[in-house]
Amino acid sequence: MTLIVREAGEADYPALAAIISTANPNHPTTAETLRHEIQDLLGHPLHPHLYQLIAERDGRALGEAAAYQLPGMFHPDRYHVEVMVCPEAEGQGVGRALAQALEAHLTGRGARELLAGTYENHPRGLTFLARHGFTEAMRFFDNVLDLDTFDPAPWAEAARLPEGWRLRSLSELMVEQGEETAWRAYYAAFAEVREDVPRTGEATPTPYEVFRQRGERPQFLAEGVLLAVTAAGEVAALSELYGDGADPGRLNTGLTGTRRAYRRQGLALALKLAAIALARQRGARWIWTGNATTNVPMLALNERLGFRPRPAWIEMRRGHVAGGG
Numbered sequence: 001m002t003l004i005v006r007e008a009g010e011a012d013y014p015a016l017a018a019i020i021s022t023a024n025p026n027h028p029t030t031a032e033t034l035r036h037e038i039q040d041l042l043g044h045p046l047h048p049h050l051y052q053l054i055a056e057r058d059g060r061a062l063g064e065a066a067a068y069q070l071p072g073m074f075h076p077d078r079y080h081v082e083v084m085v086c087p088e089a090e091g092q093g094v095g096r097a098l099a100q101a102l103e104a105h106l107t108g109r110g111a112r113e114l115l116a117g118t119y120e121n122h123p124r125g126l127t128f129l130a131r132h133g134f135t136e137a138m139r140f141f142d143n144v145l146d147l148d149t150f151d152p153a154p155w156a157e158a159a160r161l162p163e164g165w166r167l168r169s170l171s172e173l174m175v176e177q178g179e180e181t182a183w184r185a186y187y188a189a190f191a192e193v194r195e196d197v198p199r200t201g202e203a204t205p206t207p208y209e210v211f212r213q214r215g216e217r218p219q220f221l222a223e224g225v226l227l228a229v230t231a232a233g234e235v236a237a238l239s240e241l242y243g244d245g246a247d248p249g250r251l252n253t254g255l256t257g258t259r260r261a262y263r264r265q266g267l268a269l270a271l272k273l274a275a276i277a278l279a280r281q282r283g284a285r286w287i288w289t290g291n292a293t294t295n296v297p298m299l300a301l302n303e304r305l306g307f308r309p310r311p312a313w314i315e316m317r318r319g320h321v322a323g324g325g
Helices: 010-023 031-042 094-109 123-131 170-177 179-194 208-216 267-281 296-305
Strands: 003-007 050-057 060-068 078-085 113-119 135-146 166-169 225-229 235-242 250-258 286-292 313-319
Touching: 003 094, 010 031, 010 050, 010 060, 010 078, 031 050, 050 094, 060 094, 078 094, 113 123, 123 313, 135 296, 166 170, 166 267, 170 179, 170 225, 179 208, 179 225, 179 235, 179 250, 225 267, 235 267, 250 267, 267 286, 267 296, 286 296
Parallel strands: 078 113, 250 286
Antiparallel strands: 003 050, 050 060, 060 078, 113 313, 135 286, 135 313, 166 225, 225 235, 235 250
16 A cells, blocks of 8 residues: 655644654653644744654554754754654555655755664664664663662662752742742753753753743643752752653653752752652652763762663764854
8 A cells, every 4th residue: 555755734743642652662752742842842943943744554654754953952954853663564664765755855955964863772773774874973871760669768868958058849949039030040050050961962052931931841840840059049959850741650850960069069969869759759650861871970870879771772973063053
């Protein structure tokens, strides 16, 4: 039967979410989550490009592909690309047809750098990318903590912030400082810590108005944003927990880190432990976090806490551009 590859629209979000969740069960998604992510992307002041495709046969969705520019690592000639095929449809030309359509689109746009990835235990995906000229750029681990087996007792002392520091959630800080002041304090810490996160390209600063919109995301938990706050109200360290729309028993870690002037005081560890305690109170079974293999300090911290790595995600690159947009 004929395979149809066409541009996807909003009516396809449920089918796209199902394909993504089946093809990458480590990171399932929902139509609602996908809708918010796409709205956030297209509404960004940098006006990033998005081109999304769906492949169907006999009315059944078998694969999806996308080419998009990430605002957080923006260059006008750099694109992130993905091709996902339902496992039962692999080896039937679906991925090849989607890749050819993406290739034609990106050639027309003059793309000079493409970033794509797959898991180290997915040889078909690795071969597919290598055949299309991609080479390895960086590896990332999903690290997972089983909350049913976590024992907080050995960590009682480390869970206490040092003298002079206060543990506050964003919800609590908003009560203390007012909503806008609290968000500004959170943003100042986030922006500095984010600069040191390993990535395959140069970080593009996040404007405050864009950062502020994260509070509208369905997975956002103001009580899950945990902060180490000075007596003067400055946020010195943070650890973020987000909900998971596809799995109510799972929480995902966003950014964890400490501003440069306050490092090596145990702040990040205390906040991670506070996040674990909060997750257990909420009845979660798992906490997932992601770390680049080059982020040795955070990998070591997570390993000490009992996080265990899943197969590495290998990010691969074709072409290269230097600097941001």
